[in-house]
Amino acid sequence: MGLKQLWLFLFVLLYFVSEVCVDCIAYIEPNINLNISKIATKFEFTNLKCSCPIKEFCTVDYCYLKSVNRTYKYASIRINVFATVTNVEVNGETFKRMNGYKPFLYNVTVDGCRFMENRNRNPVANYLFGFLGKYHNINHTCPYSHDIIIDKLSIGHVNDHMMEFLPFAIGSYLLQASFSIDGIRRLVLQFYGTVS
Ligand SMILES: *[C@@H]1O[C@H](CO)[C@@H](O)[C@H](O)[C@H]1NC(C)=O
Ligand SMILES: *[C@@H]1O[C@H](CO)[C@@H](O)[C@H](O)[C@H]1NC(C)=O
Ligand SMILES: *[C@@H]1O[C@H](CO)[C@@H](O)[C@H](O)[C@H]1NC(C)=O
Numbered sequence: 001m002g003l004k005q006l007w008l009f010l011f012v013l014l015y016f017v018s019e020v021c022v023d024c025i026a027y028i029e030p031n032i033n034l035n036i037s038k039i040a041t042k043f044e045f046t047n048l049k050c051s052c053p054i055k056e057f058c059t060v061d062y063c064y065l066k067s068v069n070r071t072y073k074y075a076s077i078r079i080n081v082f083a084t085v086t087n088v089e090v091n092g093e094t095f096k097r098m099n100g101y102k103p104f105l106y107n108v109t110v111d112g113c114r115f116m117e118n119r120n121r122n123p124v125a126n127y128l129f130g131f132l133g134k135y136h137n138i139n140h141t142c143p144y145s146h147d148i149i150i151d152k153l154s155i156g157h158v159n160d161h162m163m164e165f166l167p168f169a170i171g172s173y174l175l176q177a178s179f180s181i182d183g184i185r186r187l188v189l190q191f192y193g194t195v196s
């Protein structure tokens with residue numbers, strides 16, 4: 001191999017090790033100081049599902065993903081609610097796909113009304129709630145007597161929030177939020193995405 005080819009080979013190898021294979025380095029040399037933002041990868045929404053099992057309680061007006069261009073994608077949801085909510089149990093669960101979606105990392109249930117009075121009471125729920133950013137109309141205490149709107153929740157925000165605490169490994173994930181009253185599920189929101 002000539003000098004030129006050798007340089008090229010080293011360059012490609014270095015590039016691979018530094019950019020593509022951060023996980024390999026972490027594996028080989030666990031004590032090395034890795035800048036987490038290098039591992040930070042790209043999140044994409046792949047699907048969005050909304051369901052109202054009890055039609056007397058709510059119906060799904062719209063629930064969709066939209067790609068405006070390569071960098072700007074968002075999720076929008078509107079749920080028509082036909083009751084005044086004074087108590088609600090909220091469950092947030094994250095799943096990772098491995099032969100079907102399997103429970104992964106988080107499964108928290110909170111009293112929704114108490115939680116909204118003081119969000120710092122439950123840091124995990126607060127983190128999950130943070131995925132909605134400022135793109136919603138539920139940032140207030142009970143009662144709730146209006147439609148639930150998530151307005152143009154951008155992928156950029158979800159990405160930033162995901163990488164804020166811990167890097168997620170490459171894979172497909174599902175974040176599911178369920179809202180129950182009197183032990184009966186009334187509304188289920190499912191956000192599917194991939195980290196690549
Ligand atoms: C990690 O890298 C980013 C950008 O490359 C930089 O802004 C940040 O300060 C670095 N963090 C640490 C702990 O070195
Ligand atoms: C994508 O669309 C958003 C909103 O219309 C705009 O602000 C942004 O500049 C666009 N980006 C590109 C790369 O066209
Ligand atoms: C998550 O927690 C809820 C309530 O504690 C429970 O009903 C549910 O089965 C749990 N999910 C999994 C996958 O274990």
Ligand SMILES: *[C@@H]1O[C@H](CO)[C@@H](O)[C@H](O)[C@H]1NC(C)=O
Binds near residue numbers: 133134139
């Ligand atoms: C929710 O409202 C509180 C108080 O009005 C405000 O401090 C907080 O920043 C809001 N959070 C979001 C995500 O909009």
